[in-house]
């Protein structure tokens with residue numbers, strides 16, 4: 001299987017929006033970081049909501 005983002009062979013697959021995406025190690029790390037970033041944003045948003053309420 002080939003990485004979704006580059007020409008390297010995929011080391012693993014992740015499920016994103018209900019779709020399985022093949023990723024190499026490097027792009028898997030990138031996806032992890034972007035997921036972590038969006039989780040952090042959600043937490044900030046939740047705290048803002050709490051403050052407003």
Ligand SMILES: [Zn+2]
Pocket residue numbers: 003004005006007008023024025026027
């Ligand atoms: Zn890749």
